[in-house]
Amino acid sequence: MQTSPQEIASPAPAAPQRAWDTNTLLVWLGSRIGIVIAMTAGVAILGGDEAKTPFLERWLHWDAGLLVEIAKFGYDGDPAEKPDPGLPAFFPGMPIALRLVHLIVPDWSLAGLLISFAAGAVAVLALARLADFEGPPGAGWRAALALILFPMAVFLFAGYSEPLFLAFAIPAWLYARRQDWSAAALLAAGASCMRITGLFLALALIVEFVTQRRRLREAWWLAVPFLPLVAYSAYQHQRTGDWLAWQHAQEAGWGRRMVWPWESFQTTLQMASGDGQFVWAFRMEVAGALLGVAVLVWLLLARRWSEFVYVGLQVGALLFSAYYLSIPRSALLWWPVWVLLGRASARRPWLLLLYAVVVGPLMVMNVYGFMRGAWAG
Secondary structure: OOOOHHHHHOOHHHHHHHHHHHHHHHHHHHHHHHHHHHHHHHHHHHHHHHOOOOOHHHHHHHHHHHHHHHHHHHHOOOOOOOOOHHHHHHOOOHHHHHHHHOOOOOOOOHHHHHHHHHHHHHHHHHHHHHHHOOOOOOOHHHHOOOOOHHOOOHHOOOOOHHHHHHHHHHHHHHHHHHOOHHHHHHHHHHHHHHOOHHHHHHHHHHHHHHOOOOOOHHHHHHHHHHHHHHHHHHHHHHHOOOHHHHHHHHHHHHHOOOOOHHHHHHHHHHHHHOOOOHHHHHHHHHHHHHHHHHHHHHHHOOHHHHHHHHHHHHHHHOEEEEEOOOHHHHHOOOOOHHHHHHHHHHHOOOOHHHHHHHHHHHHHHHHHHHOOOOOOO
């Protein structure tokens, strides 16, 4: 349901808004403390080689380590090692942030964790305000909790680019819903510095602009989120001679190429069958794909066209890949899902309890798996 101009022009009273913001930030802070305590105790109890690894080093697995490598050496990687062909797949926003924080915080892992902590706080606060904006009151902190409990929420703690992207993207969407297009465009440009998902956000903002029937003289703001995408492509072209270096790095680093969706589904289903280290990971990929399709059906039936474009382009790109990879992790970025859960549980509180009971243990399992260096998304 779209919010009317009258509702947009009538912001929530200041005192209740401050109380809701405080609740949201307390939920975020408590969840971070809980992860530190649970993982420290879990590693100590279970023992093994993990117990000998310093806490901060446990968070430098997978993309977190690659982002630090870019921050330290640039896109050519460590000169002492063979260049990683997948490095151009990472947009420069997070490495630049790491480089800046490292000027104050010597430990690269801690720098990444602090960035994610601060950016995540901004993201969940904006998500809560967006859910409260949609209504009913109290939906906001519930939406934030739903995101925090999601099985892939480990990537909101680790030094990944998701928290920084959301810290720009969700406020951009909130400002767009409030019809402040200059702020929305500038924030969306920040999101475009973090991930290719910024392209989908930029396109969705165009649809939102059209559905709001805004004046054409404001339309030029819609070009702003595309500028970082063009700039990064130009940089990689100057460096490698390839305008599509991001896409080709995806192919070289992870074998991600475009195929028909039934081929991708069949390949993933085979990977999810039998035994092996990654079987459960690919089963979660299949579950993530089903979630994505269900979300698209809901957005289509609800006629939420701009959000349908934002989520639909992501789901389409993932389903047309050679195999399913990082679909559940990408769901962290689908804020319409968390807004829906927040709004539904504000009316029916038992829904949030049921959700927490089901997904909470999976979230803890994935956090522990990530700390052990196992593939988690």
